[in-house]
Amino acid sequence: MTKINNSLVAAAIAAAAMSSAFPAAASEPIPVNQAIKNVVLVHGAFADGSGWRGVYDNLSKRGYRVTIVQNPLTSLEDDVAATQRALEQQDGPVILVGHSWGGTIITEAGVDAKVAGLVYVSALSPDAGETTAQQYQGFAPASEFVIETTKDGFGYVSPTKFKDGFAHDVSDADASFMRDSQVPINMSAFGTKLQNAAWRLKPSWAVIATEDKAFDQAMLIHMAERINARITKVSASHALFMTQPEVVADTIDQAAKAVSAKAQR
Numbered sequence: 001m002t003k004i005n006n007s008l009v010a011a012a013i014a015a016a017a018m019s020s021a022f023p024a025a026a027s028e029p030i031p032v033n034q035a036i037k038n039v040v041l042v043h044g045a046f047a048d049g050s051g052w053r054g055v056y057d058n059l060s061k062r063g064y065r066v067t068i069v070q071n072p073l074t075s076l077e078d079d080v081a082a083t084q085r086a087l088e089q090q091d092g093p094v095i096l097v098g099h100s101w102g103g104t105i106i107t108e109a110g111v112d113a114k115v116a117g118l119v120y121v122s123a124l125s126p127d128a129g130e131t132t133a134q135q136y137q138g139f140a141p142a143s144e145f146v147i148e149t150t151k152d153g154f155g156y157v158s159p160t161k162f163k164d165g166f167a168h169d170v171s172d173a174d175a176s177f178m179r180d181s182q183v184p185i186n187m188s189a190f191g192t193k194l195q196n197a198a199w200r201l202k203p204s205w206a207v208i209a210t211e212d213k214a215f216d217q218a219m220l221i222h223m224a225e226r227i228n229a230r231i232t233k234v235s236a237s238h239a240l241f242m243t244q245p246e247v248v249a250d251t252i253d254q255a256a257k258a259v260s261a262k263a264q265r
Helices: 006-016 049-062 076-088 101-109 162-166 172-180 187-191 217-226 245-263
Strands: 038-042 065-069 094-099 115-121 147-149 154-157 204-209 230-234
Touching (some): 038 049, 038 076, 049 065, 065 076, 094 101, 162 172, 204 217, 217 230
Parallel strands (some): 038 065, 094 115
């Protein structure tokens, strides 16, 4: 397993607090000597990895090696294991990215030595010893994001509420396909306590959808500020990982460049 030395991690943490940006056009290839060239994308509940296609295409054109995790959504342990298998395939340091429930997964799995930075895309970020469910306490309920539960304890977004709650900024046809191809999640996963909080060790970035109906906006901001993430806001639904691929890809690119630039000084 490739390891990142302490100086790289320390440099990365410092980079996360910098106020300057590292913009890059989608057509601009990354420098040959850039230290971070690997990206692992982790989807959330009710979806699968195919939703990352736009982000994948954008980053791949820049020269990144992008791997997409397919989570079984059967337990936190199983999803973390799927992410760890993807990390094992990497040939160097990685930017680990999670959307929604994927944020919980990268928080647990991100302590892996290969992970140099974390990007939370309208994502959850519990602390060690906390559950995902605890993150909702004290915030307004997501009234338009309705979860229905099966007899065996798996949850899915209510078909009648799917577009309004999950993806109001996609076409009716795409929303219908997303609704009918949902991957249910074992609801007990939200009650599992985390053993690790990678954001305490690794620098973090966050992209927040300002029209996200799955979370209270104050909750998203609170979580991002608590982990000292560098925040980017974009007008989008909870499906921003699909509808705003350029913004998400730009943030991932900024994270990779920030970590790389500081490490090379």
